[in-house]
Amino acid sequence: MTSLKSRSYWLLSLGLVVLLFVVAQQLPQLQLFPEDWNLGWREPINDFKRWVVINRTTHWLFLLIFEPLSAVLDFVIRFVEDVLLWLPWPIIVLGFFLSANKISGLRLALLVTACLVLMGLFGLWKESMQTLALMSISVIVSLLIGVPLGIWAAQNDRVDAILRPILDAMQTVPIFVYLIPVLLFFGVARVPSAIATIVYALPPAIRLTNLGIRGVSADLLEAADAFGSTARQRMRKVQIPVAMPSILTGVNQTIMMALSIVVLAALIGSGGLGDVVLKSLRRLRVGSALEAGLAIVVMAILLDRFSAALGQRSIQFSQPQFQGFRLFPASWQANGFAQRIEGAIDALYVRSGNLNAWIKSRLPERFRSDWASMLLVCAVVAIPLLLLGIDNFPRDWNIGISKPVDNLVEWMRVNLYNIGDSGIGTGPFRDFLIVQIFLPLTNFLTNVVPWTVIVLIATVLAFRTGNWKLTIGVVLMLVFVGLLGMWGFAMDTLGQTLIAVVLCILLGIPLGIWASRNDTVDQLLRPVLDLLQTIPIFVYLVPVIMLFGTGSVAGLIASLVYSIAPVVRLTNLGIRKVDETVKESATAFGSTGWQRLIKVEVPLALPEIMLGINQTTMMVLAMVIIAGLVGATGLGLEVIQGFANDNLGRSVEAGLAMVMLAMVIDRIAQAWADKAAEAANLKA
Amino acid sequence: MKIRKFGLLTALMAIFAMMAAACGGGAQEKITLVANPWPASELNVAVAKIIIEKELGNEVEIVALDENAQWDALAAGDVDASLEVWPSGHGERIDEYIGELATVEDGGKLGPLGEIGWYVPTYVVDANPAMATWEGYTTAEAAAMFASAETGDNGRFLGADPSWVQNDEAIIANLGMPFQVVWTGSEEALVAEVASAYSREEPVLFYFYAPHALFSAYDLTQVELPAYSDDCYADAAAIDCAYPADELMKILSGGLAEKDSAVHSFLKNFNYGSDAQIAMLGDMDGGASVDEAAQNWVDANEDVWRAWLP
Numbered sequence: 006m007t008s009l010k011s012r013s014y015w016l017l018s019l020g021l022v023v024l025l026f027v028v029a030q031q032l033p034q035l036q037l038f039p040e041d042w043n044l045g046w047r048e049p050i051n052d053f054k055r056w057v058v059i060n061r062t063t064h065w066l067f068l069l070i071f072e073p074l075s076a077v078l079d080f081v082i083r084f085v086e087d088v089l090l091w092l093p094w095p096i097i098v099l100g101f102f103l104s105a106n107k108i109s110g111l112r113l114a115l116l117v118t119a120c121l122v123l124m125g126l127f128g129l130w131k132e133s134m135q136t137l138a139l140m141s142i143s144v145i146v147s148l149l150i151g152v153p154l155g156i157w158a159a160q161n162d163r164v165d166a167i168l169r170p171i172l173d174a175m176q177t178v179p180i181f182v183y184l185i186p187v188l189l190f191f192g193v194a195r196v197p198s199a200i201a202t203i204v205y206a207l208p209p210a211i212r213l214t215n216l217g218i219r220g221v222s223a224d225l226l227e228a229a230d231a232f233g234s235t236a237r238q239r240m241r242k243v244q245i246p247v248a249m250p251s252i253l254t255g256v257n258q259t260i261m262m263a264l265s266i267v268v269l270a271a272l273i274g275s276g277g278l279g280d281v282v283l284k285s286l287r288r289l290r291v292g293s294a295l296e297a298g299l300a301i302v303v304m305a306i307l308l309d310r311f312s313a314a315l316g317q318r319s320i321q322f323s324q325p326q327f328q329g330f331r332l333f334p335a336s337w338q339a340n341g342f343a344q345r346i347e348g349a350i351d352a353l354y355v356r357s358g359n360l361n362a363w364i365k366s367r368l369p370e371r372f373r374s375d376w377a378s379m380l381l382v383c384a385v386v387a388i389p390l391l392l393l394g395i396d397n398f399p400r401d402w403n404i405g406i407s408k409p410v411d412n413l414v415e416w417m418r419v420n421l422y423n424i425g426d427s428g429i430g431t432g433p434f435r436d437f438l439i440v441q442i443f444l445p446l447t448n449f450l451t452n453v454v455p456w457t458v459i460v461l462i463a464t465v466l467a468f469r470t471g472n473w474k475l476t477i478g479v480v481l482m483l484v485f486v487g488l489l490g491m492w493g494f495a496m497d498t499l500g501q502t503l504i505a506v507v508l509c510i511l512l513g514i515p516l517g518i519w520a521s522r523n524d525t526v527d528q529l530l531r532p533v534l535d536l537l538q539t540i541p542i543f544v545y546l547v548p549v550i551m552l553f554g555t556g557s558v559a560g561l562i563a564s565l566v567y568s569i570a571p572v573v574r575l576t577n578l579g580i581r582k583v584d585e586t587v588k589e590s591a592t593a594f595g596s597t598g599w600q601r602l603i604k605v606e607v608p609l610a611l612p613e614i615m616l617g618i619n620q621t622t623m624m625v626l627a628m629v630i631i632a633g634l635v636g637a638t639g640l641g642l643e644v645i646q647g648f649a650n651d652n653l654g655r656s657v658e659a660g661l662a663m664v665m666l667a668m669v670i671d672r673i674a675q676a677w678a679d680k681a682a683e684a685a686n687l688k689a
Numbered sequence: 690m691k692i693r694k695f696g697l698l699t700a701l702m703a704i705f706a707m708m709a710a711a712c713g714g715g716a717q718e719k720i721t722l723v724a725n726p727w728p729a730s731e732l733n734v735a736v737a738k739i740i741i742e743k744e745l746g747n748e749v750e751i752v753a754l755d756e757n758a759q760w761d762a763l764a765a766g767d768v769d770a771s772l773e774v775w776p777s778g779h780g781e782r783i784d785e786y787i788g789e790l791a792t793v794e795d796g797g798k799l800g801p802l803g804e805i806g807w808y809v810p811t812y813v814v815d816a817n818p819a820m821a822t823w824e825g826y827t828t829a830e831a832a833a834m835f836a837s838a839e840t841g842d843n844g845r846f847l848g849a850d851p852s853w854v855q856n857d858e859a860i861i862a863n864l865g866m867p868f869q870v871v872w873t874g875s876e877e878a879l880v881a882e883v884a885s886a887y888s889r890e891e892p893v894l895f896y897f898y899a900p901h902a903l904f905s906a907y908d909l910t911q912v913e914l915p916a917y918s919d920d921c922y923a924d925a926a927a928i929d930c931a932y933p934a935d936e937l938m939k940i941l942s943g944g945l946a947e948k949d950s951a952v953h954s955f956l957k958n959f960n961y962g963s964d965a966q967i968a969m970l971g972d973m974d975g976g977a978s979v980d981e982a983a984q985n986w987v988d989a990n991e992d993v994w995r996a997w998l999p
Contacts, residue, residue, distance in 0.1 A: 436838035636874035
């Protein structure tokens with residue numbers, strides 16, 4: 006509502022809020038969400054589940070549709086898994102090495118080799134290959150579904166409008182909600198794990214394909230039309246190639262999302278690395294859990310770089326020429342030893358190139374290619390290895406890190422909990438948070454503030470930042486949370502989310518600003534943030550509990566660790582993007598560094614910062630479920646309780662409430678970020 | 690183009706061959722057993738796998754599955770059996786799946802008794818012998834000793850996963866103890882919290898159960914509650930005595946008897962004492978893998994398992 010002046014709008018809103026607050030004290034209907042408004046979805050959902058359990062082995066729906074589908078998928082995954090486990094491990098490493106070299110170059114080839122060998126050295130070769138098989142198939146299926154859907158959505162606005170909320174829901178519904186349904190429809194072990202992974206990993210593939218194709222400039226399309234291309238030609242020759250970078254980001258995100266649920270998939274029998282994490286945690290072996298967690302991270306790096314290189318190749322169309330490989334930084338060039346090693350690598354590289362050329366020249370013309378030659382080399386090396394009976398990575402090469410990690414965790418929980426009984430340490434910090442912040446805030450949100458006031462506040466915010474459409478949507482979504490009977494739990498979760506987001510902002514924005522000023526800090530932070538996002542949360546949950554005890558604080562710390570990355574990254578990006586001339590003119594007007602930061606850089610970077618906060622909030626909400634596992638109350642606990650008590654209806658209701666909460670926050674934050682971007686543009 | 694067609698054809702043939710193999714029904718059907726993510730459960734199925742494969746000739750596959758998720762898989766016949774269920778955690782499912790729907794079969798007892806109760810680290814009892822029984826926990830001093838930020842003046846009692854059947858709130862109220870139950874959310878969280886307190890030698894009182902790997906890592910003592918009786922459990926709100934023993938049970942898919950009666954009767958007979966589990970767990974602490982520990986037990990105890998065979 007732009008006609009009202011900003012200040013009077015807020016004052017009026019504040020007045021309304023206070024008025025409603027007072028009125029609600031007299032009217033219980035406005036104070037607590039009326040229980041008899043409950044939609045009562047729980048029982049019908051449970052009845053449906055029971056129907057599935059009873060008819061699973063007899064009904065045509067399962068016999069003719071789900072079982073064959075699941076049999077085919079099971080066959081494919083098992084086949085890939087069997088092949089990976091049957092092949093001698095050096096062949097797999099060699100195969101990856103050669104293809105990485107062919108696709109991108111020696112640098113990638115060495116990285117990929119290091120990743121694979123590390124999995125072996127942790128003693129997790131077999132588990133890694135199982136996870137690799139499952140992940141590759143899931144990602145491929147996600148892309149086979151996602152990219153065409155994304156193209157369709159880009160061409161058809163109605164499809165796009167229908168897909169959008171579905172994709173939001175797919176990403177925010179906690180996976181615990183659909184673990185049981187997936188299991189009911191697709192059986193156990195590999196297939197349901199793959200399906201759950203696909204459901205979770207699909208949205209980025211669709212979204213980014215859509216975004217990329219919609220982003221192709223109109224001029225380009227007109228030019229294509231002018232040359233008389235058909236719609237199909239235009240898509241294949243112009244739109245898809247131009248949208249390729251965006252599509253590839255989608256591929257990359259899909260891989261990351263898929264790997265982030267490896268541990269949860271182990272609950273329904275995926276086996277592999279996720280299972281190792283679960284088992285280790287049950288036995289308090291933090292070190293072994295960390296090893297398996299790192300193996301997952303390493304696999305993410307491997308797949309990420311590999312897919313990125315593949316994508317780059319499809320964009321460039323040309324082979325990079327070999328220019329000698331630099332293993333060490335340029336400043337080491339003077340060092341004779343470094344020179345000799347690099348020289349040896351170069352020589353070896355050129356020799357093997359010659360060998361490849363020689364093999365290729367002997368091949369029949371029809372098959373003459375690098376790939377055929379590589380296949381031949383692998384096969385020749387494989388025969389003696391197979392005869393020797395080598396398959397998995399040798400167990401006794403194990404150089405695990407679990408012992409030192411266990412010792413470190415032990416040391417931390419003894420020494421950091423309460424340093425020298427001084428009242429400083431993780432234990433007293435936990436107590437402070439609980440007594441001073443958590444208990445008062447949750448009590449305030451659940452017991453003191455009437456539900457109508459929360460709805461009014463959301464309305465005021467939505468109306469100010471967006472339009473009437475957004476406002477109606479927000480109100481409907483919030484009321485729906487109440488109708489599901491989840492109002493109290495949702496407010497509990499909202500309180501925890503707010504605390505976590507505020508802490509992320511307080512820590513993340515200064516870190517981001519620091520990183521934007523100092524390249525060394527930036528370089529150091531980057532890999533740390535990547536690691537925090539890819540390492541399975543379960544892995545650091547146990548150390549967090551040991552340091553901070555169970556309950557909301559453990560959940561909060563875990564959320565903080567997991568969710569802080571976007572704020573830091575985007576603040577850094579936003580400030581770095583501020584135009585040099587603007588900065589210079591600010592300095593010319595005599596502002597100090599501090600003034601320039603507050604008055605110029607931060608306001609101009611606000612759109613990015615808002616986007617970062619939005620992403621962080623979504624990630625915090627995704628962690629709510631994990632917080633439930635360590636004793637935090639709220640929606641997360643409801644979902645898990647439903648899972649554990651054979652009450653699917655309860656899980657679904659709590660899961661839907663979570664989706665609504667996430668969408669309300671996301672839509673308002675998004676609208677706010679758009680406003681901020683507009684304002685920043687005006688200023689610039 | 691030709692090559693591609695050929696490839697497609699072989700793939701299709703492979704799929705048909707596989708489906709034919711799956712439906713054709715060889716003499717021996719493949720058996721799928723569930724391993725839950727704790728060592729004893731893995732050991733049970735590893736032992737069963739060795740014996741079934743050797744003596745009955747079926748191929749056995751082991752699937753790692755969550756204990757809550759396994760019920761639906763058993764009901765649908767996707768898996769055939771799970772060998773270590775703690776009934777206290779699955780009361781509703783036992784009623785529904787075994788009783789009402791009869792899609793899951795009660796496979797009889799596994800043998801070991803689960804001992805559910807209240808535990809403290811032994812150093813608590815050493816410093817304060819009164820803490821060996823529940824009477825030691827009725828005073829305000831005891832409450833202050835175990836108090837935490839969220840419980841205020843009350844002592845903190847650590848509960849486990851709130852979905853398990855736990856009567857601690859009733860017991861605490863009915864015995865007049867100034868304590869408050871704090872849920873830890875999951876077994877992992879409870880174990881981590883106990884380990885953390887233990888390493889700092891802090892007092893901690895918690896719900897737990899034996900046998901569990903935790904007992905080999907830490908020295909724990911069970912707190913004595915008034916003895917269990919059926920009368921005491923007649924009214925859930927009035928419970929003021931110890932937990933009954935949890936008799937570990939096996940659960941089988943409802944279709945297993947029809948699918949393979951030999952395996953069905955073997956799994957129903959499968960029963961050993963907790964000493965067998967303890968021996969294998971000890972073997973694993975010595976560095977053996979699950980499969981090795983199971984194999985060692987099978988080699989040394991042929992007289993025991995021979996009796997289970999049909």
